[in-house]
Amino acid sequence: MENTHKISFVNKYLFSTDHKTIGAQYTIMGVLMAAVGGFLAYIFRYNLAFPGQNIPLFGALGPQQYNSFVTIHGMIMVFWVGMPVLLAGFGNFLIPMMIGTDDMAFPTLNMMSFWIFFLSAVILLASFFVPGGAFGGGWTMYPPLSANGYMVRDPNFLSALLSGSSLLILAVALEFVAMLMGGINFLVTTFNKRTKGMTAFRVPLVVWYINIAAVIFMFSVGPLVAGAFMLLFDVVLGTGFYDPARGGDPILFQHLFWFFGHPEVYVLLLPSLGVLAEVIPVFSRKPLFAYKKLVYLALLSAVLSVVVWAHHQFIAGIDPRMATFFSIGTIIISIPFAGIFLSFMATLWGGSIRFKLPMLWALGFIALFLIGGLTGLFLGSNAFDIYAHDTYFVVTHFHYTLFPDIFFGFFAAFYFWFPKFSGRTLNNTLGHLHFWLTFVFFNCTWFVLFFNGLAGQHRRIHDYSAFSNFSGGIYQTFEKFSTIGAICLILTQFIFLINVIMSMSKKKNAVKNPWEATTLEWVADSPPPHGNFPVMPEVFRGPYDYSVPGEAKDFLPQNQQ
Amino acid sequence: MNILPKNVSTYGQEIDSLFWLITTFALIAFVISLFVLIYPLFKYRQRAGVKAEYFTGEKKTHFKWVAIALIALALSDFIIMYAEHDAWVTIEGLPAQQDFHVGVTGRQWNWIFTYPGPDGKLGTADDVVVDEQNSELHVPVNKNIIFDLRARDVVHSFFIVNTRLKQDALPGRVVTRWFNITVEGKYDISCSQICGVLHAKMRNYVVAESQEKFDAYIKALYDNNKPKI
Amino acid sequence: MSNKEINLEISHVPQGRLGLWILIAGELMIFGGLIACYLLYRIRFPEWANDAAHTSTLIGAINTIVLLSSSFTVVKAHEAAQKRDYKNITKYMTITIFCGLLFLVFKSIEYITEIHEGHTLVSSEFFSFYFLMTGLHGLHVVAGMVTMLVVMLGARKGENLHRVELAGMYWHMVDLIWIFLFPLLYIAK
CATH class of the missing domain: 2.60.40.420 (Cupredoxins -  blue copper proteins)
Incomplete structure (x- = not known):
């Protein structure tokens, strides 16, 4: 602390080892990538509504570009927005603050983790500019399309290495490395660096959930890393791991991909659920409902998450009996998550609810996720999945889960902790405008597309002119409606940007504990200095002591005796 | 406007009735959950002088409501699985008579x-x-x-x-x-x-x-x- | 900021060791994934045995012995580190690095013979797996050796002695993976 003023700009903002700076780097990077992903979404949504027309700010969109944009949009939103913001961003900001320590267990590793992540993002974006453009075979990267998509593998090592598909694999692999390093940090920090009195069941739920997410990630990603090596060798060196003509099997990659790909959904979901677990009690002035059970439910779902992957492959030609097994697994894993959401709702009952901005985002999250979760019932049923697979029904389903998860979860956290970490306050009116418009336009964008999906409209199609019932009539109108909704949704985010810029240009005026919350981060100054706490706080109670009978105040901070 | 397009196959009807079955379950669950979410927002909004109740939900008497809901969800899930099983077997298997x-x-x-x-x-x-x-x-x-x-x-x-x-x-x-x-x-x-x-x-x-x-x-x-x- | 003592090692496992355990778990999942894929294919295609016949069990066995003895010396180095016996640390770690080097030399001889016989990365599925798995393992051997060297240079001066144990743990993992690869690629003909 004493030598803060000696730290140069580069060390303070670029190669900082401070967990808050790294968290900010991850979050800002994630938001920038979200802007790229959103722009891609705008381009292909525009094309779907008005096929063949010149797209404002872009121009004409060819089929190959359309495929790349859809693919990279998915990749970016999951791996370069969801992961850095929810896992790395939340983890870095919250874990050391909430368990009461000065920094991560391995600060240098933490810094390297961000820069590897940065490199991966650069490689991903660079893949737009190589000959042939970015990879356009769907974010699932199924071989043989990804291995030798155009049936002739490039025999030239260098140009094969610089193809869209190998750059994408490389970028994803580096991103995995970055997140693995982050995950090691989170786990060791939480295990070893908790402050005095911070026993396992006094740790706020969000810390639990980020750690469980990190464990799920590290356990499930290994086989896909192996699979990515094999795929990269197929692309660049001409091996035939997935080439049926040479004794390989393309389904193997699907298994490896979904063995990771499905748990990945929970990796993205758990940190956001953790945020809800922090936000809802504060604004209901009530203890979190069934805190300990929520920990066990998440642990249970972590175990179950590795036995559900093949429900993405019901129609991929796997053994029908195996499908029944995975269908049952899928049903069972819905139980702990339903339990988590129900407990959040139960927290509201009997509370004294304040409709502050973080609370609105949290409630919006639950409302939208409800639709996402219930449409999962349709897809988890393997017989209906025969029909709904690869249609807009699936696309809409996962946007109803992932959009609330990534964006509502992020905004709930942002409006909640921004005063703490920046020391500034946000404009309330703009915040409300941002929330309500986002909520409305999101539903405009997506709800109508359920009907397109049920009509059997299949996804990743550049131009529906070959399919008469989708290239005109009501379903085309729905596409237009959805696109207008999407454009408004994107424009709404500028309100958020303006709000943040306005707030950053004002002087620091945030108080220490604006929401009257109990967890340790509210004990520190706003913004917390390097090292977080002047004296490490000692913890005497659980994280959710609100409205304890017989107490004068309706909240008891964890460090209060 | 029909939600599902015209069905022309022998087994398509099974998928369609499965769809309506799941829709029924999903809509019931949706309405109940939405009530559970929205009702407290009106009933328990902040009022001067009213303190929130204190319960942690760790007690069985409290958690039983969540447990009951989860059991109901699991049951309806398994009813759906049971209902769809025949359709799945019909479509994925081969008929005895192959024309x-x-x-x-x-x-x-x-x-x-x-x-x-x-x-x-x-x-x-x-x-x-x-x-x-x-x-x-x-x-x-x-x-x-x-x-x-x-x-x-x-x-x-x-x-x-x-x-x-x-x-x-x-x-x-x-x-x-x-x-x-x-x-x-x-x-x-x-x-x-x-x-x-x-x-x-x-x-x-x-x-x-x-x-x-x-x-x-x-x-x-x-x-x-x-x-x- | 002198209150670091309060919150050190609540779990009673030193930070470095805990982190390394997690890293090793992650690495084992990667190799586990590869080995599982290999096994699934191998069971489905018994004819891979024809290709497997061309790997040199003798060199594989020698390499196994080399790696196993290096695991022993790394344990001795750890023992020496606990006694702060700098001379023996240097001695045993040098032997370990030398063993790693020997392993790589044998591996290269094997690769060269096989490539001369026409078994390359792209010649058959078995050899694709063979080169991918042993190559990735070889990279881990190199990484282990470099780590060992860096740790040894520090430990010689009495710095960061706890790292001797960490380097040793990593080395044991490299060893363990080889124990799995050897029967799968060399013995199963």
Whole structure:
């Protein structure tokens, strides 16, 4: 602390080892990538509504570009927005603050983790500019399309290495490395660096959930890393791991991909659920409902998450009996998550609810996720999945889960902790405008597309002119409606940007504990200095002591005796 | 406006009734959950002088409400699973009576149809292969059509919206499935798994027609296919 | 900021060791994934045995012995580190690095012979797996050796002695993976 003023700009903002700076780097990077992903979404949504027309700010969109944009949009939103913001961003900001320590267990590793992540993002974006453009075979990267998509593998090592598909694999692999390093940090920090009195069941739920997410990630990603090596060798060196003509099997990659790909959904979901677990009690002035059970439910779902992957492959030609097994697994894993959401709702009952901005985002999250979760019932049923697979029904389903998860979860956290970490306050009116418009336009964008999906409209199609019932009539109108909704949704985010810029240009005026919350981060100054706490706080109670009978105040901070 | 498109296959009805069953469960669950979410927002909003109740939910008497909801959810899940099982077995299995056997092969970007030659068997030298862009697969109506699904290059997915049938075609594997179209007509076949640049243009038709018309079509195919001397 | 003592090692496992355990778990999942894929294929295609016949069991066995003895010396180095016996640390770690080097030399001889016989990365599925798995393992051997060297240079001066144990743990993992690869690729003909 004493030598803060000696730290140069580069060390303070670029190669900082401070967990808050790294968290900010991850979050800002994630938001920038979200802007790229959103722009891609705008381009292909525009094309779907008005096929063949010149797209404002872009121009004409060819089929190959359309495929790349859809693919990279998915990749970016999951791996370069969801992961850095929810896992790395939340983890870095919250874990050391909430368990009461000065920094991560391995600060240098933490810094390297961000820069590897940065490199991966650069490689991903660079893949737009190589000959042939970015990879356009769907974010699932199924071989043989990804291995030798155009049936002739490039025999030239260098140009094969610089193809869209190998750059994408490389970028994803580096991103995995970055997140693995982050995950090691989170786990060791939480295990070893908790402050005095911070026993396992006094740790706020969000810390639990980020750690469980990190464990799920590290356990499930290994086989896909192996699979990515094999795929990269197929692309660049001409091996035939997935080439049926040479004794390989393309389904193997699907298994490896979904063995990771499905748990990945929970990796993205758990940190956001953790945020809800922090936000809802504060604004209901009530203890979190069934805190300990929520920990066990998440642990249970972590175990179950590795036995559900093949429900993405019901129609991929796997053994029908195996499908029944995975269908049952899928049903069972819905139980702990339903339990988590129900407990959040139960927290509201009997509370004294304040409709502050973080609370609105949290409630919006639950409302939208409800639709996402219930449409999962349709897809988890393997017989209906025969029909709904690869249609807009699936696309809409996962946007109803992932959009609330990534964006509502992020905004709930942002409006909640921004005063703490920046020391500034946000404009309330703009915040409300941002929330309500986002909520409305999101539903405009997506709800109508359920009907397109049920009509059997299949996804990743550049131009529906070959399919008469989708290239005109009501379903085309729905596409237009959805696109207008999407454009408004994107424009709404500028309100958020303006709000943040306005707030950053004002002087620091945030108080220490604006929401009257109990967890340790509210004990520190706003913004917390390097090292977080002047004296490490000692913890005497659980994280959710609100409205304890017989107490004068309706909240008891964890460090209060 | 119908939510689901017209169904023309024997087993499509099972999928449709399954859809309505799940929709019923989902809507009930949706309404109840929405009530549980929204009611407290009005009932328990901040009021001057009213303190929130203090309960942690760790007690059985409190958690039982969540537990009951979870059990209800699990039960309805298993009812759905039970209801769908027959449909799944019907579609994924093969019928005892197999009327006509064809081959379907995906390539970038077209479906190729192979009809058995005059000997009536697939996989022999006299098979007739139709490999034209946007060609039609002719089948007799009300017959169990068995098809061998292959892919020549990448993963494709054989999808006839109106029969509710979808199946991935995988390079290096043969997947055998079936359908039975009960209404004469011409229906889209699409590829629903991204398969490269012109994935959007991969569209063929299945034409279900009476046995006489179908026989005439096959005869014409054989005639055209005869080696010219 | 002198209150670090309060919150050190609540779990009673030193930070470095805990982190390394997690890293090792992650690495084992990667190799586990590869080995599982290999096994699934191998069971489905018994004819791979024809290719497997061309790997040199003798060199594989020698390499196994080399790696096993290096695991022993690394334990001795750890013992020496606990006694702060700098001379023996240096001695045993040098032997370990030398063993790693020996392993790589044998591996290269093997690779060269096989490539000369026409078994390359792309010649057959078995050899694709063979080169991928042993190559990736070889990279881990190199990484282990470099780590060992860096740790040894520090430990010689008495710095960061706890790292001797960490380097040793990593080395044991490299060893363990080889124990799995050897029967799968060399003995199963």
